[in-house]
Amino acid sequence: MAGNALPTMCGVYFLAGSWVILANFTAIPHAISTIIHSAFAPQAMAGGFVGALIQGIRRAAFSNEAGLGLAAIAHATAKTDEPVREGIVAMLEPFIDTVIICNMTALVVIITGVYNNPEFATLNGSELTLAAFTTVIDWFPAILTICIILFAFSTMISSSYYGQVCWQYLFGNRGVIIYKILFLVGIFVGTVTNPEAVIEFSDAMKITLAFPSLLGAYFLCGKVATDQASYMKRLQAGEMFNESPSKVIG
DSSP, X not given: OHHHHHHHHHHHHHHHHHHHHHHTGGGHHHHHHHHHHHHXXXXXXXXXXXXXXXXHHHHHHXXXXXXXXXXXXXXXXXXXSOHHXXXXXXXXXXXXXXXXXXXXXHHHHHHXXXXXXXXXXXXXXXXXXXXXXXXXXXXXXXXXXXXXXXXXXXXXXXXXXHHHHXXXXXXXXXXXXXXHHHHXXXXXXXHHSOHHHHHHHHHHHHHHHHHHHHHHHHHHXXXXXXXXXXXXXXXXXXXXXXXXXXEEXX
16 A cells, blocks of 8 residues: 555645646746755855755655665565666655655745745744645645655555564564564654654664665775676666566565
Protein backbone atom coordinates (compact mmCIF):
# COMPACT_ATOMS: atom_id res chain seq x y z
CA MET A 1 0.00 0.00 0.00
CA ALA A 2 2.82 2.40 0.89
CA GLY A 3 4.43 1.76 -2.49
CA ASN A 4 1.29 3.02 -4.23
CA ALA A 5 0.57 5.82 -1.73
CA LEU A 6 3.67 7.88 -2.46
CA PRO A 7 3.32 8.07 -6.28
CA THR A 8 -0.39 8.83 -5.89
CA MET A 9 0.29 11.53 -3.32
CA CYS A 10 3.00 13.15 -5.44
CA GLY A 11 0.81 12.97 -8.55
CA VAL A 12 -2.17 14.63 -6.86
CA TYR A 13 0.04 17.30 -5.30
CA PHE A 14 1.79 17.98 -8.62
CA LEU A 15 -1.50 18.36 -10.48
CA ALA A 16 -2.92 20.69 -7.82
CA GLY A 17 0.29 22.73 -7.73
CA SER A 18 0.28 23.02 -11.52
CA TRP A 19 -3.33 24.19 -11.38
CA VAL A 20 -2.50 26.97 -8.92
CA ILE A 21 0.60 28.04 -10.84
CA LEU A 22 -1.21 28.12 -14.19
CA ALA A 23 -4.06 30.08 -12.61
CA ASN A 24 -1.47 32.72 -11.67
CA PHE A 25 0.71 32.27 -14.74
CA THR A 26 1.52 35.95 -15.14
CA ALA A 27 2.94 36.08 -11.61
CA ILE A 28 5.59 33.40 -12.24
CA PRO A 29 8.41 35.77 -13.36
CA HIS A 30 7.85 37.95 -10.29
CA ALA A 31 7.84 34.88 -8.04
CA ILE A 32 11.16 33.63 -9.42
CA SER A 33 12.62 37.13 -9.07
CA THR A 34 11.43 37.24 -5.45
CA ILE A 35 13.08 33.89 -4.67
CA ILE A 36 16.42 34.94 -6.17
CA HIS A 37 16.35 38.41 -4.61
CA SER A 38 15.43 37.07 -1.16
CA ALA A 39 18.14 34.43 -1.28
CA PHE A 40 20.92 36.87 -2.14
CA ALA A 41 19.67 40.04 -0.45
CA PRO A 42 22.33 41.72 1.76
CA GLN A 43 20.28 41.30 4.92
CA ALA A 44 19.87 37.59 4.21
CA MET A 45 23.57 37.13 3.50
CA ALA A 46 24.66 39.07 6.56
CA GLY A 47 22.15 38.18 9.24
CA GLY A 48 20.19 35.05 8.56
CA PHE A 49 22.29 33.21 6.00
CA VAL A 50 23.88 30.71 8.38
CA GLY A 51 20.65 30.08 10.25
CA ALA A 52 18.67 29.72 7.04
CA LEU A 53 21.33 27.41 5.63
CA ILE A 54 21.23 25.16 8.69
CA GLN A 55 17.44 25.12 8.73
CA GLY A 56 17.37 24.37 5.01
CA ILE A 57 19.75 21.43 5.43
CA ARG A 58 17.69 20.09 8.32
CA ARG A 59 14.44 20.25 6.38
CA ALA A 60 16.05 18.87 3.21
CA ALA A 61 17.36 15.86 5.12
CA PHE A 62 13.94 15.41 6.69
CA SER A 63 12.27 15.67 3.29
CA ASN A 64 14.37 13.46 1.02
CA GLU A 65 16.89 11.84 3.43
CA ALA A 66 19.69 12.35 0.91
CA GLY A 67 23.07 11.62 2.48
CA LEU A 68 21.67 9.59 5.36
CA GLY A 69 22.18 6.18 3.75
CA LEU A 70 18.62 5.00 4.37
CA ALA A 71 17.61 4.71 0.72
CA ALA A 72 20.40 2.18 0.19
CA ILE A 73 18.49 -0.25 2.43
CA ALA A 74 15.48 -0.18 0.12
CA HIS A 75 17.46 -0.22 -3.12
CA ALA A 76 19.57 -3.12 -1.86
CA THR A 77 16.51 -5.34 -2.42
CA ALA A 78 16.68 -4.74 -6.17
CA LYS A 79 17.74 -7.80 -8.15
CA THR A 80 20.05 -6.37 -10.79
CA ASP A 81 23.41 -7.07 -12.33
CA GLU A 82 24.17 -3.35 -12.52
CA PRO A 83 24.28 -1.61 -9.11
CA VAL A 84 25.21 1.66 -10.82
CA ARG A 85 21.90 1.60 -12.69
CA GLU A 86 20.04 1.21 -9.41
CA GLY A 87 22.04 4.09 -7.98
CA ILE A 88 20.98 6.31 -10.87
CA VAL A 89 17.35 5.37 -10.20
CA ALA A 90 17.86 6.26 -6.53
CA MET A 91 19.10 9.72 -7.53
CA LEU A 92 15.71 10.46 -9.06
CA GLU A 93 14.06 10.39 -5.64
CA PRO A 94 15.68 13.53 -4.13
CA PHE A 95 15.38 15.22 -7.53
CA ILE A 96 11.60 14.69 -7.67
CA ASP A 97 11.12 15.54 -4.01
CA THR A 98 13.36 18.62 -3.78
CA VAL A 99 13.72 20.09 -7.25
CA ILE A 100 10.14 19.50 -8.39
CA ILE A 101 7.83 19.18 -5.38
CA CYS A 102 9.57 21.62 -3.01
CA ASN A 103 10.13 24.24 -5.72
CA MET A 104 6.50 23.89 -6.78
CA THR A 105 5.44 24.50 -3.16
CA ALA A 106 7.60 27.63 -3.00
CA LEU A 107 6.11 28.96 -6.22
CA VAL A 108 2.56 28.29 -5.01
CA VAL A 109 3.17 30.11 -1.73
CA ILE A 110 4.79 33.10 -3.43
CA ILE A 111 2.60 33.59 -6.49
CA THR A 112 -0.57 33.47 -4.38
CA GLY A 113 0.89 36.15 -2.09
CA VAL A 114 0.09 34.38 1.19
CA TYR A 115 3.70 34.57 2.37
CA ASN A 116 3.47 38.34 2.94
CA ASN A 117 -0.27 38.62 3.58
CA PRO A 118 -0.98 39.88 7.13
CA GLU A 119 -4.02 37.62 7.24
CA PHE A 120 -1.73 34.59 7.23
CA ALA A 121 1.11 36.06 9.31
CA THR A 122 0.68 33.49 12.10
CA LEU A 123 0.80 30.51 9.72
CA ASN A 124 3.83 28.54 8.63
CA GLY A 125 4.73 25.21 7.10
CA SER A 126 1.84 23.06 5.94
CA GLU A 127 -0.74 25.59 7.19
CA LEU A 128 0.68 28.33 4.96
CA THR A 129 0.83 25.93 2.02
CA LEU A 130 -2.76 24.94 2.64
CA ALA A 131 -3.81 28.60 2.66
CA ALA A 132 -2.00 29.15 -0.65
CA PHE A 133 -3.78 26.26 -2.36
CA THR A 134 -7.13 27.37 -0.93
CA THR A 135 -6.89 30.73 -2.72
CA VAL A 136 -7.39 28.90 -6.02
CA ILE A 137 -8.86 25.50 -5.07
CA ASP A 138 -11.26 26.04 -2.20
CA TRP A 139 -11.94 22.31 -1.76
CA PHE A 140 -8.25 21.32 -1.76
CA PRO A 141 -7.80 21.29 2.07
CA ALA A 142 -9.47 17.88 2.26
CA ILE A 143 -7.20 16.51 -0.49
CA LEU A 144 -4.06 17.97 1.10
CA THR A 145 -5.05 16.49 4.45
CA ILE A 146 -5.29 13.07 2.82
CA CYS A 147 -1.86 13.61 1.22
CA ILE A 148 -0.35 14.47 4.61
CA ILE A 149 -1.92 11.37 6.17
CA LEU A 150 -0.55 9.21 3.35
CA PHE A 151 2.87 10.79 3.79
CA ALA A 152 2.85 10.06 7.52
CA PHE A 153 1.59 6.53 7.00
CA SER A 154 4.13 5.67 4.29
CA THR A 155 6.92 7.24 6.36
CA MET A 156 6.07 5.04 9.34
CA ILE A 157 6.10 1.92 7.16
CA SER A 158 9.41 2.72 5.46
CA SER A 159 11.06 3.80 8.73
CA SER A 160 9.87 0.63 10.40
CA TYR A 161 11.37 -1.45 7.60
CA TYR A 162 14.70 0.39 7.70
CA GLY A 163 14.93 -0.06 11.45
CA GLN A 164 13.98 -3.72 11.30
CA VAL A 165 16.66 -4.47 8.71
CA CYS A 166 19.28 -2.76 10.87
CA TRP A 167 18.04 -4.54 14.00
CA GLN A 168 18.21 -7.94 12.28
CA TYR A 169 21.74 -7.18 11.10
CA LEU A 170 22.87 -6.33 14.63
CA PHE A 171 20.88 -8.77 16.77
CA GLY A 172 19.48 -11.46 14.45
CA ASN A 173 15.88 -12.48 13.77
CA ARG A 174 14.93 -13.65 17.25
CA GLY A 175 14.75 -10.15 18.73
CA VAL A 176 12.63 -8.57 15.98
CA ILE A 177 9.51 -8.58 18.19
CA ILE A 178 11.36 -6.37 20.68
CA TYR A 179 12.12 -3.86 17.95
CA LYS A 180 8.49 -3.83 16.78
CA ILE A 181 7.27 -3.16 20.32
CA LEU A 182 9.79 -0.34 20.76
CA PHE A 183 8.73 1.13 17.41
CA LEU A 184 5.05 1.11 18.40
CA VAL A 185 5.89 2.72 21.74
CA GLY A 186 7.89 5.38 19.87
CA ILE A 187 4.88 6.15 17.65
CA PHE A 188 2.64 6.55 20.69
CA VAL A 189 5.12 8.77 22.53
CA GLY A 190 5.58 10.89 19.40
CA THR A 191 1.85 11.54 19.11
CA VAL A 192 1.43 12.76 22.70
CA THR A 193 4.69 14.72 22.99
CA ASN A 194 5.32 18.33 22.02
CA PRO A 195 5.87 18.30 18.21
CA GLU A 196 8.86 20.63 18.52
CA ALA A 197 10.58 18.14 20.82
CA VAL A 198 9.87 15.31 18.39
CA ILE A 199 11.31 17.29 15.48
CA GLU A 200 14.43 18.24 17.44
CA PHE A 201 14.97 14.62 18.46
CA SER A 202 14.43 13.46 14.87
CA ASP A 203 16.98 15.99 13.58
CA ALA A 204 19.52 14.85 16.18
CA MET A 205 19.07 11.20 15.16
CA LYS A 206 19.47 12.08 11.49
CA ILE A 207 22.80 13.73 12.29
CA THR A 208 23.99 10.46 13.84
CA LEU A 209 23.03 8.74 10.58
CA ALA A 210 24.69 11.33 8.35
CA PHE A 211 28.17 11.12 9.90
CA PRO A 212 28.91 7.42 9.12
CA SER A 213 27.05 7.65 5.80
CA LEU A 214 29.05 10.63 4.55
CA LEU A 215 32.26 9.12 5.91
CA GLY A 216 31.60 5.95 3.93
CA ALA A 217 30.74 7.99 0.83
CA TYR A 218 34.06 9.82 1.13
CA PHE A 219 36.16 6.65 1.29
CA LEU A 220 34.15 4.83 -1.37
CA CYS A 221 33.76 7.69 -3.87
CA GLY A 222 36.75 6.46 -5.88
CA LYS A 223 35.23 3.00 -6.22
CA VAL A 224 31.88 4.50 -7.20
CA ALA A 225 33.52 6.71 -9.85
CA THR A 226 35.34 3.70 -11.31
CA ASP A 227 32.17 1.59 -11.43
CA GLN A 228 30.21 4.46 -12.99
CA ALA A 229 32.84 4.99 -15.68
CA SER A 230 32.77 1.27 -16.48
CA TYR A 231 28.97 1.26 -16.60
CA MET A 232 28.75 4.29 -18.89
CA LYS A 233 31.41 2.85 -21.20
CA ARG A 234 29.50 -0.43 -21.56
CA LEU A 235 26.20 1.40 -21.95
CA GLN A 236 27.52 3.59 -24.75
CA ALA A 237 28.99 0.52 -26.43
CA GLY A 238 25.52 -1.07 -26.50
CA GLU A 239 26.48 -4.04 -24.34
CA MET A 240 23.37 -3.82 -22.13
CA PHE A 241 20.54 -3.44 -24.61
CA ASN A 242 19.84 -7.16 -24.68
CA GLU A 243 19.57 -7.51 -20.90
CA SER A 244 16.28 -8.34 -19.23
CA PRO A 245 14.75 -5.61 -17.03
CA SER A 246 15.67 -5.49 -13.37
CA LYS A 247 13.25 -7.08 -10.97
CA VAL A 248 12.63 -5.91 -7.44
CA ILE A 249 12.12 -8.45 -4.69
CA GLY A 250 11.04 -8.03 -1.11
